[in-house]
Amino acid sequence: MKLIRAKDYKDMSRKAANFLSAQVILKENSVLGLATGGTAEGIYEQLVEWYRKGDIDFSSVSTINLDEYVGLDGTNEQSYRYFMNYHLFSQINVKEKNCHLPNGMADNIDEECARYDRLIEKLGGIDMQLLGIGENGHIGFNEPDEAFEQMTHCINLKEGTIEANSRYFATREDVPKRAITMGIKAIMQAKAIVLCASGAKKADILQKVLYGPVTPEVPGSVLQMHPRLIVVADEEALGK
Numbered sequence: 001m002k003l004i005r006a007k008d009y010k011d012m013s014r015k016a017a018n019f020l021s022a023q024v025i026l027k028e029n030s031v032l033g034l035a036t037g038g039t040a041e042g043i044y045e046q047l048v049e050w051y052r053k054g055d056i057d058f059s060s061v062s063t064i065n066l067d068e069y070v071g072l073d074g075t076n077e078q079s080y081r082y083f084m085n086y087h088l089f090s091q092i093n094v095k096e097k098n099c100h101l102p103n104g105m106a107d108n109i110d111e112e113c114a115r116y117d118r119l120i121e122k123l124g125g126i127d128m129q130l131l132g133i134g135e136n137g138h139i140g141f142n143e144p145d146e147a148f149e150q151m152t153h154c155i156n157l158k159e160g161t162i163e164a165n166s167r168y169f170a171t172r173e174d175v176p177k178r179a180i181t182m183g184i185k186a187i188m189q190a191k192a193i194v195l196c197a198s199g200a201k202k203a204d205i206l207q208k209v210l211y212g213p214v215t216p217e218v219p220g221s222v223l224q225m226h227p228r229l230i231v232v233a234d235e236e237a238l239g240k
């Protein structure tokens, strides 16, 4: 594991964006595994800034996102598709056809999950996966469980996750109760992983993820086994 210490959120964002940017510069047709959430916003902002300056070209890049809420389509401002369009895809020269998220509106969710796994395989796997961390240790929407779920699957979100994510919705009741998430296998098969964390709220869980026992009760702990894990975290998140 490579641990990069950042001063604060902005510093974390720039330091994490450095890795994604280097990945794309070194391999133009990279497959980037992307994440949503407050942690990722600043990283995308930084990438957009560098793109505008002419430093990065995304025209041959493919992206594959970790997860999507069930029941929200891309026009819904709370959907992850909307988040990605807004914060990144619409601001850079990545091709729309190369930007992939699970379809939360699919009639057959099981078939959609299987399609997503086939797609990851067809893309040749993920070159670099960006990850945030949920306060209960979830990565993507792989929630604490008795076993690591390998494949893309539909998950019932935990109460704590619904609570944490309700800040983006008008009311708590509006938060979808289910989501489609990439499984642990595709994440762990990524050639490199950039795990990011910022703020005191992440300090406890980051300590468990990085130094606690590897257990599906703390899904992110599996990352300890990854041969190329890069952790970019700010002082507050590293407080424990």
Ligand code: GLP
Binding pocket: 035, 036, 037, 038, 039, 040, 066, 067, 131, 132, 133, 134, 135, 139, 140, 141, 161, 165
């Ligand atoms: C969300 C997403 C995750 C994200 C996490 C942390 O539920 N599904 O991919 O990493 O929660 O979010 P944030 O970065 O806003 O703290």
